[in-house]
Amino acid sequence: MGLTMFLLGLLFVVLGAVLVRFLGGVGLVLVVVFLLAQWFFSDRVALYAMGGHEVTPQQAPELHAMVDRLCALADMPKPKVAIADTDVPNAFATGRSPERAVVCCTTGILRRLERDELEAVLAHELSHVAHRDVTVMTVASFVGVLAGFLTRSAMWSSMGSGGRRNDNQPPVWLVIMLVSIVVYALSFLLTRALSRYRELAADRAAAILTAQPSALASALTKISGQMARIPQRDLRQAEPFNAFFFTPAVAPGFSISTLFSTHPSTEQRLAQLARISADLGRPLS
Template identity: 70%
Template sequence: MATRFAPDRGLTRRMVVTMFLLGLLYVVFVGVLVALGVRALTVLLIAGGLLLAQYFLSDRIALYGMGGREVSPQEAPELHGLVDRLCAMADMPKPRVAIADSDVPNAFATGRDRRHAVVCVTTGLLRRLDRRELEGVLAHELSHVAHRDVAVMTIASFLGVVAGLMTRVALYTGFGGRRSDGQGGLPIGLVIMLVSVLVYAVSFVLTRALSRYRELAADRAGALLTQQPSVLAGALTKISGEMARIPTRDLREAEPFNAFYFAPALASGAGLAALFATHPPLERRLQQLAEISAQLGRG
């Protein structure tokens, strides 16, 4: 089902390429395990079960983990009104609307598709943003739903889950002793652990790169839908500034959910740390919004 959110061929291309590379990595990984004589079926079944649970229950899991509660139009009329307006503008089904009781100013969207999606904002965000800024943030989040990138990121994480499980199994139990040909060498368990760590690292970097691009794509789509890129830039700047006033303990509690959030609770630094970040640097996001504003001829 098409929407009026600006199509993003760059995002689609990156999602396809990332999924292809992860699939190729998965095939190689399984091939190595089989060559080493490992019966990885149990681990794969466990990981597959986790993937299915995460895929079909992602909205409930995210809401529960972040303390979100679905609210009715009577409970949050202004918030529902903004979502109604944006969904009408985008010609897309309205997701469920939720509020999380947290002073950390943020928002997220999750769900396997447009009809099973939920958009959640924190009470801290509602207190700090005006109506136009909140609309810009909601447009950003709805674009994630429209482009189905939440589902893609869930599936993309599968290989990392498998490799992580294999690493733990190899670390704590091992897969037997030394090579079966009697030639000595590294224990099979150690080889599996090293291969699993490498696979996890590669899959982690690939998914984080896709995550950073999807945030830029959501900024772009949200700004084009509302035609107010400078308002979204203002919301980004305000949220980033307010994060500095939040106690570090609260930010660290929210940090595990950074991949879901509109803005990271704790931003990564420059250099190597930026390679592992879930979001692009604030400066890059503001630069893109400034470029869109110049293209539109207004803010």
């Protein structure tokens, strides 16, 4: 993870240097504005898009009780609790800090999991909150988002100028576009790798916190198996937010997520949980 973050930082420096070199102060302002926008708004996108709404302890007493218990075990502040009305069985956490976090479960996962399984999934999501993974992934993905924006802007600029050149030097838009394309491609791969590392770390933290790796393995197996029964329309609607989810909502057939997934494979996650179970002396059933 350290190497991945270093490489992402290096990409940011390269892209920022190109912007400042060709756009001067405007490029620096652009970098700052995009970073602030990512910081303040991106962590709420998944909750809003999935139709999640905050629930009180009176509305969801069992869910709140599980979150209360896990937060006490982890010695962390309790996040807000939300429910999203969708049959896609999943859960996710948003918020750039533990004090501003929201943990959301779908009605689909609430119907399908047993109490110990749901508690293990909540522990996984609370691990993301405790380790500020939303902030880490937001900052990490910033480079790719900015690079993608600059690529499109450079293309629009080239079409507006008709591709004219005033001297023997390459046009500014061409240099920015080429650098942005390379940065975007590398950033895409690095952020996906970082996301997979963070998911494995959250699995491990949840298994140790609950002392029940088998419950998390059971939840993972059950949810992965249930995905095939969800309507494709619902899965495709949820796919853009896979990075937030406990397990990706992947529709059958070709998808970019099957090539560059935000999550490790189910087999890899189960193998890690089996190793943790052996260390704890509680073999997976």
